[in-house]
Amino acid sequence: MVATDNFQKTSELAQFNLAAYLKEQKQLCDTALDQSIPVVYPEKIYEAMRYSLLAGGKRIRPILCLATSEMIGGTIEMAMPTACAVEMMHTMSLIHDDLPAMDNDDYRRGKLTNHKVYGEDIAILAGDGLLALSFEFVATQTPENVPPHRTLQVIARLGKALGAAGLVGGQVVDLECEGKTDTSLETLNFIHNHKTAALLEACVLCGGIIAGASPEDVKKLTRYSQNIGLAFQIIDDILDITSTQEQLGKTAGKDLTAQKVTYPSLWGIEESRVKAKQLVDEACAELASFGEKAVPLQAIAHFIINRNH
Amino acid sequence: MVATDNFQKTSELAQFNLAAYLKEQKQLCDTALDQSIPVVYPEKIYEAMRYSLLAGGKRIRPILCLATSEMIGGTIEMAMPTACAVEMMHTMSLIHDDLPAMDNDDYRRGKLTNHKVYGEDIAILAGDGLLALSFEFVATQTPENVPPHRTLQVIARLGKALGAAGLVGGQVVDLECEGKTDTSLETLNFIHNHKTAALLEACVLCGGIIAGASPEDVKKLTRYSQNIGLAFQIIDDILDITSTQEQLGKTAGKDLTAQKVTYPSLWGIEESRVKAKQLVDEACAELASFGEKAVPLQAIAHFIINRNH
Numbered sequence: 332m333v334a335t336d337n338f339q340k341t342s343e344l345a346q347f348n349l350a351a352y353l354k355e356q357k358q359l360c361d362t363a364l365d366q367s368i369p370v371v372y373p374e375k376i377y378e379a380m381r382y383s384l385l386a387g388g389k390r391i392r393p394i395l396c397l398a399t400s401e402m403i404g405g406t407i408e409m410a411m412p413t414a415c416a417v418e419m420m421h422t423m424s425l426i427h428d429d430l431p432a433m434d435n436d437d438y439r440r441g442k443l444t445n446h447k448v449y450g451e452d453i454a455i456l457a458g459d460g461l462l463a464l465s466f467e468f469v470a471t472q473t474p475e476n477v478p479p480h481r482t483l484q485v486i487a488r489l490g491k492a493l494g495a496a497g498l499v500g501g502q503v504v505d506l507e508c509e510g511k512t513d514t515s516l517e518t519l520n521f522i523h524n525h526k527t528a529a530l531l532e533a534c535v536l537c538g539g540i541i542a543g544a545s546p547e548d549v550k551k552l553t554r555y556s557q558n559i560g561l562a563f564q565i566i567d568d569i570l571d572i573t574s575t576q577e578q579l580g581k582t583a584g585k586d587l588t589a590q591k592v593t594y595p596s597l598w599g600i601e602e603s604r605v606k607a608k609q610l611v612d613e614a615c616a617e618l619a620s621f622g623e624k625a626v627p628l629q630a631i632a633h634f635i636i637n638r639n640h
Numbered sequence: 641m642v643a644t645d646n647f648q649k650t651s652e653l654a655q656f657n658l659a660a661y662l663k664e665q666k667q668l669c670d671t672a673l674d675q676s677i678p679v680v681y682p683e684k685i686y687e688a689m690r691y692s693l694l695a696g697g698k699r700i701r702p703i704l705c706l707a708t709s710e711m712i713g714g715t716i717e718m719a720m721p722t723a724c725a726v727e728m729m730h731t732m733s734l735i736h737d738d739l740p741a742m743d744n745d746d747y748r749r750g751k752l753t754n755h756k757v758y759g760e761d762i763a764i765l766a767g768d769g770l771l772a773l774s775f776e777f778v779a780t781q782t783p784e785n786v787p788p789h790r791t792l793q794v795i796a797r798l799g800k801a802l803g804a805a806g807l808v809g810g811q812v813v814d815l816e817c818e819g820k821t822d823t824s825l826e827t828l829n830f831i832h833n834h835k836t837a838a839l840l841e842a843c844v845l846c847g848g849i850i851a852g853a854s855p856e857d858v859k860k861l862t863r864y865s866q867n868i869g870l871a872f873q874i875i876d877d878i879l880d881i882t883s884t885q886e887q888l889g890k891t892a893g894k895d896l897t898a899q900k901v902t903y904p905s906l907w908g909i910e911e912s913r914v915k916a917k918q919l920v921d922e923a924c925a926e927l928a929s930f931g932e933k934a935v936p937l938q939a940i941a942h943f944i945i946n947r948n949h
Contacts, residue, residue: 368804372830376804376812427768432741432760451741452815455764459736460804462768466775467799470792479788483779486795490776495677495685495769503685506761 343623349630353389356397359407360390360414367415367468379449379457380464384422386440389638391631392417392531396538398627399552402618405542412472413485413541416465417534420493423461424530426454428502465489477541485537492533501525514592520561527567528560535628551617558614559632562607566636568593569603574639607636652932658939662698665706668716669699669723676724676777688758688766689773693731695749698947700940701726701840705847707936708861711927714851721781722794722850725774726843729802732770733839735763737811774798786850794846801842810834823901829870836876837869844937860926867923868941871916875945877902878909878916883948916945 364384370377393414400410429436429444430451436444446454466486473482491497505522508514535556539548572595594603611632618625673693679686702723709719738745738753739760745753755763775795782791800806814831817823844865848857881904903912920941927934 373809373812373816375816376809380804423768427764430741430764432739432764453812455736455739455741456808456811459732459767459771459802460808462771463799463803463806463808465799467796467803470796470799479792483788483791483795486792487776487779490772490774490779493768494772494776495689497772499765499769499772500682500685502765503682503762507682507684 343626344629347626347630349627349634352627352630353394353634356394357390359397359411360393360418361385363411363415364393364418367419368464375449375453376456376460379445379453380460382448383426383439383445383457384419384461386422386442388418388440390418391635392421392534395531395534395556395628395631398631399535399538400542402621402624402628403539403542403544403548405538408474409477410538410541412469413489413537414534415472416469416489417530417537419461419465419468420489420498421530423458423465424493424498424502426458426461430454433502433506462493473541481540481543484540488533488537488540492529497525497529497533501527501529509591512592516597519592519594519597523561523564524557527564528557531560531563532556551620555614555617555628555632558610558617559635562610562614562632563635565594565603565607565610566638568595569600569607570639572600604636611636652935653938656935656939658936658943661936661939662703662943665703666699668706668720669702669727670694672720672724673702673727676728677773684758684762685765685769688754688762689769691757692735692748692754692766693728693770695751697727697749699727700944701730701843704840704843704865704937704940707940708844708847709851711930711933711937712848712851712853712857714847717783718786719847719850721778722798722846723843724781725778725798726839726846728770728774728777729798729807730839732767732774733802733807733811735767735770739763742811742815771802782850790849790852793849797842797846797849801838806834806838806842810836810838818900821901825906828901828903828906832870832873833866836873837866840869840872841865860929864923864926864937864941867919867926868944871919871923871941872944874903874912874916874919875947877904878912879948881909913945920945 368377368381368384370381396414396417397407397410400406425439426445428434429439430446437447438444444454445457449457466489469482469486469489473485493499495503501522501524504518505526508518508522532553535552536544536549539552544552571593594606598606614632615625615629618628677686677690677693679690705723705726706716706719709715734748735754737743738748739755746756747753753763754766758766775798778791778795778798782794802808804812810831810833813827814835817827817831841862844861845853845858848861853861880902903915907915923941924934924938927937
């Protein structure tokens with residue numbers, strides 16, 4: 332599937348080489364993440380943290396953060412510590428979600444999950460260590476040309492996106508709904524707004540804040556990121572049904588097996604695709620005023636609904 | 641046991657009513673902690689977080705933070721968000737430590753542990769939620785008369801104290817040593833420097849930094865806190881042997897059952913007490929230049945070795 336299928340027919344978008352852009356940004360992120368965690372005594376915990384953090388992944392979250400910083404007029408360097416932090420947070424949530432007491436998953440990104448390699452105790456601590464490091468990293472590594480009050484705002488938003496009012500809260504409701512077949516659309520929206528969209532939103536907003544986004548910019552970025560967050564989850568649900576385990580890199584068909592209510596189970600696959608496309612079009616329209624500077628974020632939005640893993 | 645037994649014979653220390661001071665500061669902390677977490681949808685996670693955070697405890701960590709801020713010339717108000725954060729972090733570490741995959745404890749502070757009440761999945765998430773909130777809380781609640789660069793320094797120190805270079809790293813080595821009877825003094829020191837002393841040190845230093853401590857102040861505070869951190873752990877080890885479960889509020893004699901190497905097992909109980917007393921005397925001497933302003937921190941240091949639970 333070609334990532335440019337659904338692009339708005341503007342010349343900038345049509346000419347933009349998203350694949351090359353994503354590859355380049357991913358390499359920058361991978362290098363920064365690799366350097367973010369040394370291996371010192373006690374080696375096991377650092378290795379466990381690195382195992383999951385460097386296990387691949389598309390790095391969509393840090394790339395969103397970097398792209399937004401650049402759109403608003405900041406630099407990659409200003410946003411890189413925050414970009415690394417969001418990937419650490421995302422990884423921490425995956426490690427804890429995969430635990431036997433939670434989703435009990437053996438595979439993630441095509442590799443054994445953290446607790447299958449290092450044991451449950453170390454996996455819990457590796458998640459805690461990544462979470463602590465993420466905040467420390469933003470506080471210590473953000474360059475001096477970012478005013479400290481902006482960095483504090485970033486930390487506040489990241490904490491909220493991750494905590495009970497964000498990812499953690501979404502996961503709690505998700506656990507409560509497991510095995511139920513009568514979950515309402517309202518509840519499903521709550522789960523995804525918190526479990527997936529909150530951190531994606533934080534990636535975009537924090538990239539913007541670091542670069543000095545105005546209150547008006549923040550509003551646009553909020554609407555952009557909420558739309559792509561929901562679209563992202565709808566596509567995830569569809570992929571869980573239509574993909575093979577090999578494509579997905581994790582156990583496929585888990586939602587069906589768990590009798591989870593998902594967007595495709597409520598709307599059907601085709602209608603779900605239409606809704607996702609609509610959300611992405613609206614997201615791109617929000618950024619129209621940024622002109623060609625918005626092209627990377629617009630292209631990423633389209634990529635989200637055209638990916639196959 | 642009277643907490644003033646081992647006081648330096650200065651008139652300020654002799655006259656200082658530590659019991660009244662601790663009671664008053666604890667009430668301030670309990671009120672602030674109670675207000676720090678609302679109960680909103682999904683209630684279960686907020687209740688789980690509150691259950692452990694408000695389960696009592698002496699609030700030694702937040703009180704150290706507040707007392708240091710006042711000694712350096714700051715206020716209670718400036719340091720309270722950080723004081724709450726260190727208690728959230730401490731609570732998070734207890735919740736995760738008590739999990740079946742870790743220390744597998746059923747009781748803590750005389751109450752059922754978090755996972756015994758809410759289940760393992762919620763207990764993991766409650767810890768994650770407290771950790772995320774702790775950083776968010778410092779970033780959003782620290783009053784405006786604290787310059788943002790100080791607040792960033794606090795967040796950096798808290799992150800380090802909690803992560804692989806601090807509490808998490810200490811816990812990893814502790815887990816590795818379980819069941820071993822040949823743990824060296826060096827390893828034992830590593831465990832306690834990281835598992836206990838690192839966060840105590842952060843409490844003191846962060847209270848100082850918020851109030852504008854000079855580099856020279858920071859050095860004194862570091863030596864004070866490292867000494868009381870180690871003394872604290874030595875006394876904890878002694879209490880594990882000499883106390884009843886009722887006094888301790890958690891399972892007593894666990895270290896013996898687990899054949900853990902502890903300070904009393906290396907030095908004997910009496911020699912351990914002597915070392916703890918020495919450490920506390922040195923800690924108090926470090927603060928001599930602060931005159932009578934140092935009295936609360938000096939009294940707390942003595943309290944640490946004279947407590948019986």
